[in-house]
Amino acid sequence: VDDGTLLVLACAAAGVTWLLFAAAIAWGRLRMAARRRAAREPVVHTGWPTEGAQPRSPAHGDEPRALLERGLRSSERDVRVAAITALGRLGARHEWAVDGLIEALATEADTPARVAAELDRLAPRPGARLAPLLGHPSDVVRFYAVRLLAGYPEPARHELLALTRDRSPNVRAAALEGLRPVGSPSALRAALACLEDTHPSVRAQAIRTASALGGDAATPFVARLLDDDSWWVRETAREALATSRDHAGTTVELALRSGIERARLATRQWSAPPGPDIDAGLTGAVP
């Protein structure tokens, strides 16, 4: 084969490849258009037996559950992820799917944030069922359980208070965040105690919680952290002090307008003078 023939063959190969890719684009477009058309047409006369469209009998109820539980234990990540996605969708209708997701979080079947997001979407249904996870040996699981419970902390109020002394700084910080809507003197006491924590993120979170719960009464304690070693803590303290008054106004307004429980609790702390419990909290927590 001479050079000229080789070049002709190479040209033909390159040209045909170009045309094939162009044809593949056109084919993909045609398939998409066909699918869109099909989606717009009403489903009639499919030829499928009508019983296929009937709801499954209770006898079949456990089948999807068992399948998805097996999926959660699969060695293939795609299968585990698909199982979590399916449980998230079914969670709106089936309690067992919520339990399955809690189990997935406890066993760390996939990225915990992924499972936690599914559970969060189903709030408040997981509710108290999340509380056992607060004692889980894994820091990661405890952290996500605390953050999930932050949306509705009443079921686990005492555990949240205890977790402000957890060994993991992430869990301590998350517990402080979770205590913010609780609005009790004990929550304020815990927040003030955490202003002395060794970890900056915990101190920063404690500032936010103490300011939210203690208002002006927490100011002297927060002000001490303006000289903290960590920029994050100093900045959080500065912002908390600068905006505390504005924030109080907004919270009061929000509560009056919507009557949200969380805002109502916070407002009580803002508008009432500190009572004996809060005083005790303020004086007792910080030496």
Added chain:
Amino acid sequence: MSFEGVLRASVLACGVYLAVLYTSYIWLLAVSFVETRRRRRERAVDDLDVLTDSRFAPGVSIIVPAFNESVGLPGAVRSLLSLDYPEFEVIVVNDGSTDDTLERLVDDLDLVPADTTSREVVSTVPVRGYYRSASDRRLLVIDKVNAGKADALNAGLNHSRYRYVCGVDADMVFARGALSRAMREIAREPGLVVGLTSYFENARDPAASLADGVHFSGPETRPLFAFQTFDYLRAFFANRTSWARMNFMLCAAGPFQLWRRDLVEELGGWERSFTCEDLEFTFRAHRVLRERRRDYRIACLPDCVGVTEGPDSVRKLVAQRERWQRVVLETCWANRRMWFNPRYGTVGMLGVPFFIISEILAPILEVLAIATLAAGGVTGRIDWTDFALLTLFVAFANSALTAGALLMQDREARAYRASGIARLLALMPFELFLYRPIMGWARLKGTWRFLRGDRAWHKFERNVRTEAAA
């Protein structure tokens, strides 16, 4: 050696170069097809919108360095503030603009002087003042003395509060789902993915091309823009996607580079002494992480995150591309210890060598090919039929690679109109004759300026501004 021998050696060198280059491109395209298919399968089983819509979404600090961007910047910032993502802040850094960039921002975005402090994790030139939007607390504007894009990014880094930082260009208009799409990848593997970039479109007027923040009205089918679109398609779909698959994604592109903040701080921020910061930072991240034996991944996503402004004249295009060539040379030279070094894994053995072949050697081989052609033509040693066939082969081979990239893009997004795709396909074979000579000239110019030690940005006038001035 005789003249005949020199000529033969030159032809052989060019032939070997072409063979190596096209073999690499075909291999990369094949890997990209596998990777995009894998991604489609992943998307089918996972509903990551759940995560990016939730309060478990990791926060992102978006840093927008701006120098003389008064025309497009308010629009770009507005598009950022409308991003469909639960937790983010926008930090605009006015890098000592000499036009009315700051005044326009103050007027258009309701800015008021603010009181804030810097973490000072990276040293920068002095900051003159801070402004915060009265209507949107997520927006912080830093006004500082001019010191280049890298320094502006570092100033933004010093004020960023979230776990991830995203450096973007001020001339870009963002799709509403840009951050959600990008953060999905991080949500999937938060411990492993330390950085990423994502595909973006190219248009003369980004604001008009993405007017509703969702639907791209392109592609631009005027030849100069179409050819630039080909460059972007190949760069993202044929190259970066496969680089990322083999973990040597060597350029998190400046218009959209997302990094984990602790890594940026660990590496000392963006380097000021280079012409451009994005390529150098990505190289450095690979180098340091490989030297410290860490598990990591730098990803490239096929999702379109926005539209950037492409040069609308040959002069502007040459200015932009010669700068890119300089950056490639500066970065490759600064990291020469990585060349063919097995210590750096796929980066040293595949990524950097590919850069050397496709970017550094290209202008040298182009000059050699032209000189050989001229010498052969003058001495009557060229078979013009073979030459025409070879040229046709290169034109079709380039078209095939570009069409492959376009196929992947179309499967991912279906963003282009059918008529636009047809025009792009028809223009592909002409790229070699109309666009490549301009690129060749820009690369030569860039190489020359690199050898002279030129580090200037040579910023070109924005398209819309040129029109307004006219």
